[in-house]
Amino acid sequence: MAKLYFKYGAMGSSKTANALICKFNYEERGFKVLLLKPEIDDRDLVGGNIVVRSRIGLSSPCIAIGKYTDLVALFNNERKTCDYRVIVIDECQFLTKEQVEQLKELSTDYTVLCYGLLTDFKTELFEGSKRLVELADSLQEIKSICKCGKKANINVRFVSGKITTDGDSVAIEKGNITYEPMCYACFLEEKKKQEADYCCNLHGVD
């Protein structure tokens, strides 16, 4: 049945691998799958083509979509050359509100599966994820594990090794910016430790 699915998780929850396995499973049953990814995420640009690549080694070429891409128009255009029945989107948190509404429209006739983060490093919903929570027919969590073994639900942002809770919600992992999925207890503990270190440095205490 055609539906809009939102499968969300923190970083490190193998969302991309899940998206690619889902695409493979549909294709094995003879369904054509259109794979899309918002182009804000440029980590996987290979020779000008965007590639969806998972940490466990699965990858697939895909169509990059811009902030102003009309997904209904794009899908109808792609269907002129291939009988796509299913749409899979990776990094769907970067979709705009309007694009999620376009996907909802497409999901009346086609199966649309969105994979992405729910919240940013400030624990606030991304624009695309918020609209997906509001419109999706099915919400499913893909779990990721904190270093303590509990479920991680915070995408903690580090800048030069320090936890940060300020800044734009979108900053791709590269250079001095890194992320670690954590549970709330570990996040608080790390933050306190960092503040204590800062205090000691300020007062010259070892």
Ligand SMILES: [Zn+2]
């Ligand atoms: Zn933890």
